[in-house]
Amino acid sequence: MKASIIGTTGYGGAELLRILKNHPEFEISSIHSTRDNLAISDEYPHLIGIMNDQLQKIEPEKISESADIVFLATPSGVSGELAAQFVNKNIKIVDLSGDLRLPASEYKQWYKKEPTSDEVINQAVYGLTEWNRDIVKDSHLISNPGCYPTATLLGLAPVVVEQLIEKDQIIIDAKSGISGAGRSLSRTSSFAEANENFTAYKVNQHQHTPEIEQQLKVWNKEMEAITFTTQLLPITRGIMATCYVKLKENYSTKQLVELYEHTYQQSPFVRVRPVGNYPSVKEVAGSNYCDIGLHIDERTGRMTIISVIDNLMKGAAGQAVQNANLMFGMEETTGLEMTPLYP
Ligand SMILES: NC(=O)C1=CN([C@@H]2O[C@H](COP(=O)(O)OP(=O)(O)OC[C@H]3O[C@@H](n4cnc5c(N)ncnc54)[C@H](OP(=O)(O)O)[C@@H]3O)[C@@H](O)[C@H]2O)C=CC1
Ligand SMILES: CC(=O)N[C@@H](CCC(=O)OP(=O)(O)O)C(=O)O
Structure with a gap:
């Protein structure tokens, strides 16, 4: 091809x-x-x-x-x-x-x-591959998801689809490496401004907010507005989206880890971490993986979901090829099974 x-x-x-x-x-x-x-x-x-x-x-x-x-x-x-x-x-x-x-x-x-x-x-078909395989396969035009939405939505999906969380209590604290801003020069991404620094930007105004809300509503039309903060990390690649949600009922971390494992058992690029293990951005760098770790705070009834991707791979080119593979009837993993670059 x-x-x-x-x-x-x-x-x-x-x-x-x-x-x-x-x-x-x-x-x-x-x-x-x-x-x-x-x-x-x-x-x-x-x-x-x-x-x-x-x-x-x-x-x-x-x-x-x-x-x-x-x-x-x-x-x-x-x-x-x-x-x-x-x-x-x-x-x-x-x-x-x-x-x-x-x-x-x-x-x-x-x-x-x-x-x-x-x-x-x-x-255009929204190419969040793990959730839209059937329509991606038959599409001629794919709208590849944004980098922040990919990490966030894969992290939130199981509890939204199963309707386990309060509809108006989602907070997403997201961080991106500098390559997320592209190759053009800008003051905020220059070495002197970004190195040894950590900056919030577009607070409550980021263009990926409606994209995330739109997909949450596809899974459960009751879902309401999110709180979404984006921050610039002084690293080259990687996104970490830490999502805080309020559970409607009591569950243990083990129960929800099992739900996530079950949800993604047919999704080779989503790796759910065992109880007590949380992913770092380096652990997916250069690969198409999205790694997810989670924990429930029984004192507050809130669940913390930590989702990491490489913004240029699963957040952009990797997912684009994953979708292209499906559009041509191939296995979605074809040409994408790179081991993360570590350290
Ligand atoms: N970087 C990331 O992590 C992610 C990026 N994206 C999206 O992917 C797209 C590419 O991002 P990224 O590679 O980072 O961006 P860059 O700024 O690094 O590159 C964009 C390229 O587009 C080309 N270009 C610019 N203006 C025009 C124009 N008027 N007509 C045709 N080509 C043009 C330029 O190439 P040339 O000068 O050679 O023409 C440029 O190199 C963007 O839409 C971005 O939002 C999505 C997810 C993650
Ligand atoms: C670190 C950084 O600056 N990231 C960019 C991501 C841009 C992007 O991917 O743009 P699309 O809306 O076309 O998906 C940002 O936050 O705007």
């Missing part, structure tokens, strides 16, 4: 290259950039001797004639326009941006950008 990548020079694009270069079924047929005078190894010297392909112009007509799938690793605001140019062509599409995840009116409110048309958005 032939795959093209647009936005190749970004971090998500580079991670797609790393995965697809070693994928047994996908072959990278073309890589694209707005700067088509470069070879990818000019932009990324770590690829010298591995991949020296020339970056090409972004020409949807040509790409859809030569590839079976295109990955849009482009910024929000750009991806939607590109998706609109591919949807009626004979090519499958996986978009890594936020452009297709929300209805147009809500997108405008949270992203403060012009949305693409509802006609395109409505064709």
Whole structure:
């Protein structure tokens, strides 16, 4: 199967290259950039001797004639326009941006950008793979989830689906490594500002808030607004979402660990930790795993759920390929069974 990548020079694009270069079924047929005078190894010297392909112009007509799938690793605001140019062509599409995840009116409110048309958005299937395998398989257009929503939703799903928690008491304390902000330079992600620092940002205003709420409502339409805080960790990769929920009845930690194990027993990329064991971001770095640990505080009736992913893998390119695998009838693990890079 032939795959093209647009936005190749970004971090998500580079991670797609790393995965697809070693994928047994996908072959990278073309890589694209707005700067088509470069070879990818000019932009990324770590690829010298591995991949020296020339970056090409972004020409949807040509790409859809030569590839079976295109990955849009482009910024929000750009991806939607590109998706609109591919949807009626004979090519499958996986978009890594936020452009297709929300209805147009809500997108405008949270992203403060012009949305693409509802006609395109409505064709997209939300690619939270573990919960949407059946619709992902039959889709031609995938809206890949955001990095924070992936960690958060996989952590919350079992207790929301089983309706074990209060509908208006979810608090999510989330932290991301700096690669989550992409490769462009900015003051907040510069070394001097981020190193040995720890900063909260977009408090109660993060664009992933409605994406999380929307999916919680799919699982249980009674669910109400969440409290969501995002923070910048001085590490390169990794997200930890610590979720606090209020249980409706008394359960032991062991009972809920068993529920999580049961829920995810057919999900090779979700690893539930045993009682008393909590994951760290390093333990999933470079891999497509989402590791989840949990504990119930019997004094307060609250449960703490700790969910970690690598933002560039399960939070972006890894999940994108997981979805692409299903779209072409492959095992979802194909080309994605990397062991985490440790230490
Ligand atoms: N980083 C992460 O952890 C995650 C990222 N995402 C999403 O994935 C997408 C890619 O993210 P990331 O790789 O981090 O971002 P980067 O900023 O690192 O890269 C984005 C790339 O998009 C290309 N681009 C920029 N403007 C345009 C344009 N007008 N037309 C076409 N291409 C353009 C650029 O390539 P060039 O200059 O070569 O054209 C750039 O390298 C974003 O939508 C992001 O929100 C989702 C989950 C996690
Ligand atoms: C650390 C950091 O800055 N992360 C980014 C994640 C952006 C992202 O993934 O954007 P989408 O909305 O397109 O998914 C942020 O919090 O905005």
